[in-house]
Amino acid sequence: MNDHDAIRRMLALAAAGALEPDEERRVAAHVQSCASCAAELEEWQIVAGGLRRLPTPQPPASLVERARARAEARLAEEAEYRLHRGVMVFLVFFAWALTLMSWPLVRLVSGGLLGLLDPRLNQAWVGFAAFTTFVWLGGGTAAVLLSLRQRRERSLA
Amino acid sequence: MGPENDVARLRRGDMDALSALISRYQNRLYRYLLRLVREPAEAEDLFQQTWLRVVEKIRSFDPSRNFDAWLFIVARNLAIDRLRRIHPESLDEPILEGFPGGTAMDRLASKEPAAIDRVLERERSSRLTTALTVLPVPYREVLTLRFEEEMKLEEIAQVLGVPLSTVKSRLRRSLEQLRRCLETRYPGESWQ
Numbered sequence: 001m002n003d004h005d006a007i008r009r010m011l012a013l014a015a016a017g018a019l020e021p022d023e024e025r026r027v028a029a030h031v032q033s034c035a036s037c038a039a040e041l042e043e044w045q046i047v048a049g050g051l052r053r054l055p056t057p058q059p060p061a062s063l064v065e066r067a068r069a070r071a072e073a074r075l076a077e078e079a080e081y082r083l084h085r086g087v088m089v090f091l092v093f094f095a096w097a098l099t100l101m102s103w104p105l106v107r108l109v110s111g112g113l114l115g116l117l118d119p120r121l122n123q124a125w126v127g128f129a130a131f132t133t134f135v136w137l138g139g140g141t142a143a144v145l146l147s148l149r150q151r152r153e154r155s156l157a
Numbered sequence: 158m159g160p161e162n163d164v165a166r167l168r169r170g171d172m173d174a175l176s177a178l179i180s181r182y183q184n185r186l187y188r189y190l191l192r193l194v195r196e197p198a199e200a201e202d203l204f205q206q207t208w209l210r211v212v213e214k215i216r217s218f219d220p221s222r223n224f225d226a227w228l229f230i231v232a233r234n235l236a237i238d239r240l241r242r243i244h245p246e247s248l249d250e251p252i253l254e255g256f257p258g259g260t261a262m263d264r265l266a267s268k269e270p271a272a273i274d275r276v277l278e279r280e281r282s283s284r285l286t287t288a289l290t291v292l293p294v295p296y297r298e299v300l301t302l303r304f305e306e307e308m309k310l311e312e313i314a315q316v317l318g319v320p321l322s323t324v325k326s327r328l329r330r331s332l333e334q335l336r337r338c339l340e341t342r343y344p345g346e347s348w349q
Contacts, residue, residue, distance in 0.1 A: 016328055051305070067208045
């Protein structure tokens with residue numbers, strides 16, 4: 001491909017302002033001496049100019065208002081969802097803290113202060129831990145499932 | 158002034174910022190969607206879906222990035238999903254150059270004006286708009302991003318998810334096909 005052909009292939013992009021500076025300089029220099037390419041570039045500039053001046057279709061005002069209302073409602077839902085999630089996380093940690101704190105209290109009541117220093121895991125302690133874990137796992141699973149269902153319903157709404 | 162302030166406020170849940178962003182981008186976004194899907198009803202639905210998605214995803218948006226490009230990526234993903242369900246073949250970039258080019262759907266569309274043309278003709282009947290409309294999706298998309306949205310090539314590459322070299326080659330082929338289309342549809346006439 002000679003220089004003339006190479007430049008000619010660049011003319012569309014030149015009109016689109018999509019050439020590198022050195023390519024632009026090559027095109028500018030070439031069209032100074034090549035009437036055919038100068039005319040071709042002018043044609044491309046007409047196409048490009050026409051595209052830049054195309055009328056902009058306006059969205060209907062009712063559409064914009066509908067979109068705004070729906071997006072605002074979704075924004076409020078998202079904020080509510082985040083608040084609920086934060087409260088739930090706090091409550092879970094709070095409840096676990098209470099649970100853990102209750103164990104030594106139970107030991108204190110049932111076995112006295114010295115019992116706190118006893119490292120042996122007696123059956124009551126294991127049973128209590130297992131029961132608490134089971135209850136929390138069950139509750140947590142139910143909460144997650146409910147949350148997923150709520151999100152799915154919201155996305156379908 | 159850029160949209161950064163409104164974007165930051167929206168990330169904090171500010172409804173006024175959301176309203177400001179919708180007002181700021183409503184024309185550009187609607188035009189882009191209309192160019193992609195051609196049908197006003199589809200574009201209107203996608204317009205609403207885009208803002209819902211923006212609200213859902215805004216907290217994952219990196220404020221150091223370009224919001225314009227991010228917004229158009231969100232809109233584009235929704236539009237492409239829609240087109241993929243309706244006319245999957247319309248998303249193919251034509252291998253052979255020349256008009257009538259592209260897909261069967263595009264050739265059918267060129268025989269009978271699409272609904273978008275009727276809407277646009279009410280504002281201003283434009284042969285150029287008609288020619289643009291019958292181009293395949295990848296071509297009219299790159300043309301609208303460059304000439305109507307006036308995006309930089311790097312931004313277009315971001316929106317389309319392709320290398321810069323692909324943007325340039327697609328832009329050149331789009332212009333060439335558009336011009337062939339104009340010359341074929343309106344031989345010897347001034348179409349400007």
